[in-house]
Amino acid sequence: MTIDLDTALKLFTVILSVGTAVYAFFVNRKKDTDERFTAGSKRMDDHDKDIASLKQSVRSMPGKDDIHALQLEAVKQTGALREMQAVMDGNAKIMSRLETIVSRHEDHLLDGGKK
Numbered sequence: 001m002t003i004d005l006d007t008a009l010k011l012f013t014v015i016l017s018v019g020t021a022v023y024a025f026f027v028n029r030k031k032d033t034d035e036r037f038t039a040g041s042k043r044m045d046d047h048d049k050d051i052a053s054l055k056q057s058v059r060s061m062p063g064k065d066d067i068h069a070l071q072l073e074a075v076k077q078t079g080a081l082r083e084m085q086a087v088m089d090g091n092a093k094i095m096s097r098l099e100t101i102v103s104r105h106e107d108h109l110l111d112g113g114k115k
Helices: 005-061 064-111
Strands: none
Touching: none
């Protein structure tokens, strides 16, 4: 089998173009892979920062015991407000009676006891 110069040149050109395509594929693939890994690494670092800030937020939040203590204090305050309301209602009734008495005295004094 003899290969002439024209066939050898054509074969060399085909092999060169295929080799160039393969080389370009691997070089660009490495660049794309490196860029994706860099972007993925940056995203993971951002996620780590977000998780750390969320953990810090959760640590600073009140726990169930704190919330329960607040509930108990709110119940105590409600009871105290009810007691104050009862006292104020009693004072309002007393004031109403005093106003009635004062009105009677004023009417008696203004009329001068004419009746």
